[in-house]
Amino acid sequence: MDAIREKSRKKGDPLERIDVLATGHKCASCGNEIAERFSATYQGDILCWECAIDQESTTKNGVEHTTDPAKVVLSESGLYHKSLCDYVINVATGCSHGCKFCYVPSTPNITARQDMLSEQASVSDGQTDWGSYLLYRDDLPERLARKLGRKQKWKTTNRGRGVVMISSGTDCYQDRRAAQITRGCIIELISRGFPVRILTRSPAVARDIDVFQRGIELSEKRDGELIRVGSSIPCLDDKQVKAIEPGAPPPSARLEALRKISQAGIPVYVSMSPTYPTQTYEEFDNLIEEFANLDAEVVFQEPINPRGGNFQMTIKAAEEAGKDHLADELKKISNDREYWVKYSIQQMQWAEELGAKHDVDVHVWPDKQVIKSVGESQAKSLKEQRTAVSPENIADPSLPS
Secondary structure, X not given: OHXXXXXXXXXXXXXXXOOHHHOXXXXXXXXXXXXXXXXXXXXXXXXXXXXXXXXXXXXXXXXXXXEOOOOOOOEEOHHHHHOOOOEEEOOEEEOOOOOOOOOHHHOHHHHOOHHHHHHHHOOOOOOOOOOOEEEEOOOHHHHHHHHHHHOOOOOOOOOOOOOEEEOOOOOOOOOXXXXXXXXXXXXXXXXXXXXXXXXXXXXXXXHHHHHHHHHHHHOOOOOOEOEEEEEEOOOOOHHHHHHHOOOOOOHHHHHHHHHHHHHOOOOEEEEEEEEOOOOOHHHHHHHHHHHHHOOOXXXXXXXXXXXXXXXXXXXXXXXXXXXXXXXXXXXXXHHOHHHHHHHHHHHXXXXXXXXXXXXXXXXXXXXXXXXXXXOHHHHHHHHHHHOOOOOOOEOOOOOOO
């Protein structure tokens, strides 16, 4: 599998790729020709679907790796509410980054699939085990190509703008295998004229600059760009971030990757979330200045939310990492609703003020519970912020004829 994906990368045009289903490859286990769905072993041997589902998971660096049996290719998304997308593609289930505050383990994508996770990857609890399992969707680019070829309608909302986000439920560049799946999906989408938003914490995203540049070339005769790349950078204190994002690359490396991508002429954005209650005005000032220096199209900012079922895990992780001040502040916003509301509003105000100072668009995401907890006038302002459309210049999708 790895050899095929890398051979695709080395073809003349970055948008050319080898379709595994058209190669006549045979299953490394049973010898049958790969004709429909397929996956691979951890070592990269291609397997037919029956053999792939029956294979044992492989443990590497404390993470169980195996095949995701999900049938879904392209999902409609509610993230248009945040002006992000109308569709999402998740290249895997699970995530090796294991961010303690992550909302994904509490979504149906995990909670409704507990039996499958237990059978495929020996997961006892999808939330408490988050960060220790990763189930790949190796054949996603091939299945996506066929789905797009059949699709007759395309959802396009005012705030989502028909964008496909890769990924919302995992990190699409967390390792080589995930990155190869991601590259294939991007190629299939932009070559057909569908706008793509990449969101990752992984500096490896810079390896696909060649594909992103081709996406910009394809955008030249359109009103907007087909591709934009973003990274989650809540602050630049690498040690503090590592306390609650234990498996993720440091934010300083993410910033440098975005810098390379921006210098290559690719639109970039930043997800400045979730910001921590320990951060000061001066830290926000330095951070947003860095984003302005990237020439970021927009900075999405959101304070950390203490209402998730995993928030106590976040506090515990901060304590175990020796970040006592962070742990104490997280406890305060968890136990005192008024304190959380005050902190959230203050940070959103800082972000907007400093965005104006550094001439970078800041798009804040007020939580519904924060809006309900303030006066009528302030609630109206927060609702307007929540329903605003991001200022990005996004190309309209090429609707099927």
